[in-house]
Amino acid sequence: MEMWVTYYFCNVIGLMIFPLVWWLLWRWNDIWHVAPVIRRCSKVNYKMPPGKLGFPFFGEILTFMWYFKILRQPDDFINAKRRKYGDGVGFYRTHLFGSPSIVVYSPSVCKFVLHSSDRFKQEWPTIEALGSNSVITLQGERHTLLKNFLVNALNHRDSLTRTVEQVQPSIVAALESWSKKGKFIAKDELRKATLEYIGKYFAHLELDPHKIDALDKAFVGIIQGFRAQPWNFPGTAYHYAIKVIKILREELEKRKADADSAEAKSNDLMGRLMQTKDKEGKYLEDEEVLQNLLSSIHIGYTSITDTVGWALYFLAKSPGAYQKLLEENLELSKQKGGEHITYADILKLKYTNKVVEETIRKANISGFVFRKSIDDVEYEGYVIPKGWQVILWLRYLHTNSENFEDPLSFNPDRWDERPRFGTFLPFGGGARSCAGNMFTRFNLAIFLHYLSIGYKWELLNPNTKIKYLPHPEPADGVAISFEKY
Numbered sequence: 060m061e062m063w064v065t066y067y068f069c070n071v072i073g074l075m076i077f078p079l080v081w082w083l084l085w086r087w088n089d090i091w092h093v094a095p096v097i098r099r100c101s102k103v104n105y106k107m108p109p110g111k112l113g114f115p116f117f118g119e120i121l122t123f124m125w126y127f128k129i130l131r132q133p134d135d136f137i138n139a140k141r142r143k144y145g146d147g148v149g150f151y152r153t154h155l156f157g158s159p160s161i162v163v164y165s166p167s168v169c170k171f172v173l174h175s176s177d178r179f180k181q182e183w184p185t186i187e188a189l190g191s192n193s194v195i196t197l198q199g200e201r202h203t204l205l206k207n208f209l210v211n212a213l214n215h216r217d218s219l220t221r222t223v224e225q226v227q228p229s230i231v232a233a234l235e236s237w238s239k240k241g242k243f244i245a246k247d248e249l250r251k252a253t254l255e256y257i258g259k260y261f262a263h264l265e266l267d268p269h270k271i272d273a274l275d276k277a278f279v280g281i282i283q284g285f286r287a288q289p290w291n292f293p294g295t296a297y298h299y300a301i302k303v304i305k306i307l308r309e310e311l312e313k314r315k316a317d318a319d320s321a322e323a324k325s326n327d328l329m330g331r332l333m334q335t336k337d338k339e340g341k342y343l344e345d346e347e348v349l350q351n352l353l354s355s356i357h358i359g360y361t362s363i364t365d366t367v368g369w370a371l372y373f374l375a376k377s378p379g380a381y382q383k384l385l386e387e388n389l390e391l392s393k394q395k396g397g398e399h400i401t402y403a404d405i406l407k408l409k410y411t412n413k414v415v416e417e418t419i420r421k422a423n424i425s426g427f428v429f430r431k432s433i434d435d436v437e438y439e440g441y442v443i444p445k446g447w448q449v450i451l452w453l454r455y456l457h458t459n460s461e462n463f464e465d466p467l468s469f470n471p472d473r474w475d476e477r478p479r480f481g482t483f484l485p486f487g488g489g490a491r492s493c494a495g496n497m498f499t500r501f502n503l504a505i506f507l508h509y510l511s512i513g514y515k516w517e518l519l520n521p522n523t524k525i526k527y528l529p530h531p532e533p534a535d536g537v538a539i540s541f542e543k544y
């Protein structure tokens with residue numbers, strides 16, 4: 060009898076304790092992270108943004124994975140919050156990637172954060188592997204110096220005129236070689252082609268297929284490698300960064316040793332970085348030249364690969380858009396009579412430029428940017444707490460039907476009208492905006508011109524799933540059959 064009483068007693072206690080522990084775990088992050096903010100801000104009457112921080116350590120990462128990996132509808136993460144908490148002020152609180160976070164989804168708050176670099180510092184979760192002297196990781200005056208340099212070197216009219224002239228032969232040759240392969244994974248071929256020509260264009264690197272493979276592996280290693288410390292052994296990001304830097308350093312030393320060589324006199328990105336002086340008139344250190352080349356080559360070839368890969372995918376699924384693209388480019392090709400196209404020609408390609416914008420909108424290859432709040436920041440009565448991660452959900456701007464009609468369809472003609480201010484931010488904004496936005500657009504336009512006038516392609520797996528992590532891409536890497544007309 061006594062045993063039964065003890066048994067029931069334990070069960071009742073267990074049943075009472077379990078929900079209590081569950082409730083405590085569920086509320087723990089809010090108690091731990093939110094309660095101090097509420098205490099701090101009660102004097103100034105700031106409200107906490109709506110939302111929930113979820114379980115200790117995990118936060119809402121499982122919900123995030125549910126939308127990204129299982130449902131494959133990443134923006135429903137935000138839609139679910141809007142349904143649950145209302146529209147709020149354009150941001151929610153959550154806990155993601157190990158930090159209490161504010162997720163921003165409205166155009167006005169995105170703009171506010173991007174343009175308040177005095178209140179939010181840039182924070183990339185893993186990008187420090189690209190080096191502490193890279194424009195990506197620098198802050199303050201040195202960042203401004205290198206950023207202005209890169210914007211000039213990549214995005215201005217003269218640079219773009221040179222880009223169009225110099226990268227065209229490589230793109231033409233790459234497409235010709237693809238037509239001999241017949242069937243292949245487009246992203247693999249694009250990685251090789253873009254790395255080859257960007258290496259040549261930025262630093263006169265002469266890369267044979269073997270070196271391209273090695274360099275590509277090293278770049279993947281930098282991003283995926285173990286990055287706790289600068290340890291040089293296989294598997295660490297640092298080990299791979301050293302490999303890339305070694306190749307770039309050989310070129311730099313060659314130029315220093317022979318100042319009369321064609322490479323030393325060239326005004327490619329390496330040459331121009333070597334000539335850049337700070338405001339005291341001092342040239343950049345070698346490490347600054349090398350690390351900025353490394354990050355530019357890396358971001359350049361990977362983002363152009365992704366963008367062109369998506370264009371192949373979208374156009375294969377949109378015969379109407381492909382036909383209009385073809386007509387416009389055949390017309391130009393007739394006028395050029397076999398000559399290469401120019402910067403001015405690309406500006407005149409109205410429909411092609413609409414395909415460029417629509418590809419960039421739908422691809423969302425840089426779907427989020429990260430900041431950290433330097434202090435408690437007030438926005439319309441709500442607080443963005445000091446030290447919290449701020450995740451600008453840029454992709455939601457582009458997939459929200461309030462900003463773009465029928466947003467999931469690929470419709471270049473929507474670009475007959477400019478989008479509402481602040482609703483199209485694929486390249487970020489403010490002091491940290493992308494240094495290569497026009498470079499990307501012109502590269503894609505060149506690909507589109509030569510692809511449409513010379514080749515046809517089909518998706519081998521038209522129903523392949525879309526992966527959203529770590530970057531959005533068709534899961535099969537855009538497997539295609541490809542042939543000449």
Ligand code: HEM
Nearest residue numbers: 194195358359362425428485486487491492493494495499
């Ligand atoms: C579709 C292609 C591209 C997209 C969507 C894209 C997107 C972005 C975004 C959103 C940022 C801002 C990050 C932030 O605010 O934290 C950024 C920064 C940057 N991008 Fe791009 N990018 C693209 C292509 C390129 C290319 C081709 C280059 C160079 C060759 C480049 C160079 C940079 C650099 C250097 C920064 C850092 C700027 C800074 O920290 O001040 N990007 N990019």
